[in-house]
Amino acid sequence: MIEHITDAKQKRYISRRILESLHDWFELDESRERYIEESRDWLFFASKESDEYVGFLCLKETGKKTVELAVMGVLQECHRKGIGRALFDEAKKKALQEGYSFMQVKTVKMGVYEDYDITNRFYLSLGFEEFEVIEELWGEDNPCQIYVMSLTK
Numbered sequence: 001m002i003e004h005i006t007d008a009k010q011k012r013y014i015s016r017r018i019l020e021s022l023h024d025w026f027e028l029d030e031s032r033e034r035y036i037e038e039s040r041d042w043l044f045f046a047s048k049e050s051d052e053y054v055g056f057l058c059l060k061e062t063g064k065k066t067v068e069l070a071v072m073g074v075l076q077e078c079h080r081k082g083i084g085r086a087l088f089d090e091a092k093k094k095a096l097q098e099g100y101s102f103m104q105v106k107t108v109k110m111g112v113y114e115d116y117d118i119t120n121r122f123y124l125s126l127g128f129e130e131f132e133v134i135e136e137l138w139g140e141d142n143p144c145q146i147y148v149m150s151l152t153k
Contacts, residue, residue, distance in 0.1 A: 001048050002090040005056075008040035014053045015039045018073040024115050026073070035071045042070055043098075045091050047083045054078045057087040059095060062104065067095045069105040088126055096151050103151055109133050109143040123147050 005011050015036045019026045026032040039058050047055040055074035062068045069091070074083045095103060105123055108116040128147035137144040 002086055003046050003048060004090070004094065005044040005046050011039045011042075011044045012036055014044075014046050014056050015058075015071070015073070017053065018056055018075060019071075021075055022073050039071065043067075043091065043094060045087050045094070047074070047087055049078075055083045055087055057084075057091050059091050059103075061100075063102075065099070065101040067098075067100045067103050069103060084122060085126065092151060101150065101152050102148060103128075104131070104146060104148045106137075106144050106146050108138070109145040112141075112143065120145065 005014065019032050019035060026035070035058075038060070039056075042058040042060045045057045046053050055072075055078060057072040058070045059067045060070040069088070072084065072087065074087075092103065105128060107119050107123065110117055110120040124147070126149075128149045131146045131148040133143050133145050135143040
């Protein structure tokens with residue numbers, strides 16, 4: 001079941017629990033803590049199964065008509081069960097209701113790390129399209145791939 005979470009304390013609890021379990025993707029303490037703290041100000045969706053949160057997704061506004069899928073995590077034992085897609089579908093619906101026309105997401109470019117290749121394929125399967133790679137944003141070792149999608153197609 002997908003819930004729209006509005007309580008800042010609950011957002012921090014859910015994001016911390018899930019991001020700390022996903023060390024391969026969120027290994028940098030500073031970056032992980034920034035996601036946890038900033039999540040309190042973003043549109044926040046969580047997936048709950050058997051009274052336990054197993055995934056979440058946050059959207060943040062980056063322009064008058066654009067929202068970014070800022071951070072998302074699903075417990076590793078719950079991967080490939082449709083939770084990420086369900087979170088995305090609910091977030092996309094809400095973004096449209098809020099009047100956004102575009103969504104973007106940033107990740108590490110395909111071909112750099114196997115774990116991120118899985119992430120890239122997931123975003124492509126949702127309908128995102130390659131927009132731009134900015135190598136300077138996160139450093140040469142982590143080229144930033146930006147994907148975009150029109151929400152109104």
